[in-house]
Amino acid sequence: MNVNYLDKGGMVSFNDFPINEAMPLEEQLDDLKEDMLQIGFSNGYLLDVGWRPSFNKNGEFKIVLIKDFDWNEPVYSGSAKSIIELEKEIEAAICNV
Known part of the structure; x- marks a missing residue:
């Protein structure tokens, strides 16, 4: 994955993202789980990435950006299938950081 979070002062706090971009996601179901990646930013933002539902071929990546650990009111929420x-x-x- 080629995303530049360093420009915004991001630091990876959790990385369990072993996905091989050259392989279909369906062949990597054992690695598609709820907690995959977290990037913290010094200004109180946290980016969280996971696959929901875990290990399910019909799932999708969920991307959430929160501020000050307020999981109930995300600043940004998105999803992706690839x-x-x-x-x-x-x-x-x-961009919201």
Whole structure:
């Protein structure tokens, strides 16, 4: 995945994203789970990426940007069915930081 979060001061706080972009997602179901990636930003933002429902071929990536740990009121929420869409959603979320 090729997303630039460093320009906004992001630091990866959790990374369990072993997805191989060259393989179909259907062949990587064992790696598609709820908690895959978190990036924290010094100004109180947190970007969270996961697959929901976990291990389900009919699932999708969920992208959430929260501020000050307020999970009930996300600043940004999106979804993606592919790595290309995921990168676009992450970029869109980071624009809100």
